[in-house]
Amino acid sequence: MQPRDETIAARLGAVRERIAEACRRAGRGTDEVTLLAVSKTQPAEALREAWEAGQRAFGESYLQEALDKIEALRGLTGVEWHFIGPLQSNKTRRIAGNFQWVHGVDRLKVARRLSEQRPEGLPPLSVCIQVNTSGEASKAGVHPEELPALAEAVAELPRLHLRGLMTIPAPASTLEAQRRPFRLLRRLLEALQERGLPLDTLSMGMSGDLEAAILEGATLVRVGTAIFGPRRAPGGDP
Ligand SMILES: *Cc1c(COP(=O)(O)O)cnc(C)c1O
Numbered sequence: 001m002q003p004r005d006e007t008i009a010a011r012l013g014a015v016r017e018r019i020a021e022a023c024r025r026a027g028r029g030t031d032e033v034t035l036l037a038v039s040k041t042q043p044a045e046a047l048r049e050a051w052e053a054g055q056r057a058f059g060e061s062y063l064q065e066a067l068d069k070i071e072a073l074r075g076l077t078g079v080e081w082h083f084i085g086p087l088q089s090n091k092t093r094r095i096a097g098n099f100q101w102v103h104g105v106d107r108l109k110v111a112r113r114l115s116e117q118r119p120e121g122l123p124p125l126s127v128c129i130q131v132n133t134s135g136e137a138s139k140a141g142v143h144p145e146e147l148p149a150l151a152e153a154v155a156e157l158p159r160l161h162l163r164g165l166m167t168i169p170a171p172a173s174t175l176e177a178q179r180r181p182f183r184l185l186r187r188l189l190e191a192l193q194e195r196g197l198p199l200d201t202l203s204m205g206m207s208g209d210l211e212a213a214i215l216e217g218a219t220l221v222r223v224g225t226a227i228f229g230p231r232r233a234p235g236g237d238p
Contacts, residue, residue: 008046008227009053012037015210015226022214033214036082038206038224040065041231044072050227051076059103059222061085062234063094070098084222086140093117096159101126103166103203103222106142111154118159128166128203129154131188133181136170144188151192164201164219165189171208178212186217 015035023030039047040061047058047069059082060066070081082101087110095102096117105111105127118125129151132141142150147165155162165188169181182204189202205213207226214221225231 006229008049011227011229012050012053012055015223018210018226019214019221022211025211026215026217028214033218034220036084036203036220036222037227038084038222039069039228040085040224041234042228043232044069046228047073048076051079055227056080057082059084059224063091065234067094067098089113096125097122099125101128101163103128104130104140105154106130106140106150108150108153111157111160115157115159124159124161126161126163126201127154128164128201129162130166130168131185133167133184134170139168139170141167144184147188148192148195151197152195155197162197162199164199164203165192166203168206169204169209175212175215178209179216182209182213182216182218189217 019033019035020030023033034057036057036059037050037055038059056078057080061084073079081099082103083095083099084103087104089110092110092113096114097119102114102125106129114125129147130141131147132139132143151162154160165185167181167185172178185204186202189199193199201220202218203220203222205218205221207223210221210223
């Protein structure tokens, strides 16, 4: 038997407590922050355990593995699937047909495909634009200078609902260094709101830096290892 503090339900409770504490520090309401449970590489049984403990939003990065879990967990009510992995053109059709959210949009070509391929019977697909806030050449995400033009173009696409911005900063060890890229993302969101775009989402913060993200205004934190423990090797197509 697992010790009680190592069950998924117990770790989920501890993460919710971290979120609540960060919200108190930030003077924000706990209901302003959604917890996305990042379940990539975890078996369907682990997601079921989290669902039984009240978790509803799940984030996946590997498409085939995600589709298998979506199929396996069809019977669970109220589940919301978020695709948070890199976007390739040959995967957009299956993403548009099976997920409610996509967090990593960083070019117009992929956004257009998602919009064209979103099935008619479903509501528009919620998307976030991924921004490179660390300035590293290797990192995914649109450069801040190119963001306004991309955001305005994505907002026009009929079958997408542009919700906000997402970032994955380079790891940093101090709270102040962690906060810097998140502050930049918040300012970029505010600038887009001032241009008239009705955005409501800042997708930022993971297991190691969710406090910094909440202090800077995160509305959705993406947390994997703190809930599920270490990841396995990815299943399906990486
Ligand atoms: C894996 C992943 C996470 C979760 O990371 P943890 O450090 O395990 O919490 C969050 N966001 C994205 C985009 C990821 O790929």
